[in-house]
Amino acid sequence: MARVAIVTGGTRGIGEAISLALKEQGRTVVANYCGNDERAKAFSDRTGIAIAKWDVGDHEACLTGCVKAAQDHGEIDIVVNNAGITRDGTLHRMSWDDWNEVMRVNLGGCFNMAKACFPGMRERKWGRIVNIGSINGQAGQYGQVNYAAAKSGIHGFTKALAQEGAKYGVTVNAIAPGYIDTDMVAAVPEPVLEKIVAKIPVGRLGHAEEIARGVAFLTSDDAEFVTGSTMSINGGQHMY
Numbered sequence: 390m391a392r393v394a395i396v397t398g399g400t401r402g403i404g405e406a407i408s409l410a411l412k413e414q415g416r417t418v419v420a421n422y423c424g425n426d427e428r429a430k431a432f433s434d435r436t437g438i439a440i441a442k443w444d445v446g447d448h449e450a451c452l453t454g455c456v457k458a459a460q461d462h463g464e465i466d467i468v469v470n471n472a473g474i475t476r477d478g479t480l481h482r483m484s485w486d487d488w489n490e491v492m493r494v495n496l497g498g499c500f501n502m503a504k505a506c507f508p509g510m511r512e513r514k515w516g517r518i519v520n521i522g523s524i525n526g527q528a529g530q531y532g533q534v535n536y537a538a539a540k541s542g543i544h545g546f547t548k549a550l551a552q553e554g555a556k557y558g559v560t561v562n563a564i565a566p567g568y569i570d571t572d573m574v575a576a577v578p579e580p581v582l583e584k585i586v587a588k589i590p591v592g593r594l595g596h597a598e599e600i601a602r603g604v605a606f607l608t609s610d611d612a613e614f615v616t617g618s619t620m621s622i623n624g625g626q627h628m629y
């Protein structure tokens with residue numbers, strides 16, 4: 390039977406590419422989303438991929454959403470924690486709410502999804518968790534103390550949980566994307582983006598599919614010996 394994968398924030402941007410790559414690999418995919426009903430429905434109609442709405446920053450909603458997904462599609466073997474937001478601003482302008490919301494969704498979401506799905510993977514002795522970090526969690530970024538801290542936290546979370554899963558056939562890895570051409574990057578002002586691209590040795594933004602191919606490998610049987618690692622996919626912008 391096909392393994393079941395949940396991709397958070399799986400209906401657009403990098404998440405959309407991940408959902409499609411896992412489907413192509415033969416997985417049964419459930420694409421989670423939070424706000425954009427119309428776009429999520431259009432994605433589902435276009436791809437045939439099931440969608441499920443909940444806020445990954447809400448602990449109870451994650452537990453309930455994952456139980457329902459398992460009832461509808463089968464036990465969850467693969468979780469890709471891709472959902473993420475930005476609330477940028479230099480520290481002196483950043484509010485407590487901006488700090489908290491980014492930690493709640495970006496880092497709290499990983500904890501909530503792992504709480505919902507890791508115990509079952511551990512019992513069944515097979516599981517794959519991939520957490521989407523960021524180059525800015527590795528290197529820091531002006532105006533992003535909240536985002537950089539949350540993404541950096543994801544890398545620590547990944548290494549700690551990898552140790553807990555290792556004996557049970559559950560691998561936990563992270564991908565740290567560089568700048569990828571999605572809505573999130575479209576929000577960066579053009580002159581800033583030009584400066585960023587000038588610092589990417591490969592000379593361009595990345596494509597969502599290039600991240601998805603990394604996820605497809607890390608969630609495959611071939612990656613059984615890969616755990617606790619961070620795969621940087623960033624066109625050479627930061628060599629960590």
Ligand code: NDP
Nearest residue numbers: 398402403422423424425444445472473523568569571573
């Ligand atoms: P987008 O802004 O294009 O998409 C964000 C996705 O996250 C959407 O699917 C959105 O759902 C979902 N989402 C946001 N908040 C929640 C929530 N509370 N609960 C559930 N889903 C939520 O982002 P990208 O595709 O660019 O980024 C995907 C991931 O990759 C993020 O974690 C991001 O931080 C990371 N990343 C991106 C980089 C880039 O250059 N683009 C670089 C490095 C890391 P909905 O459609 O319902 O709003």
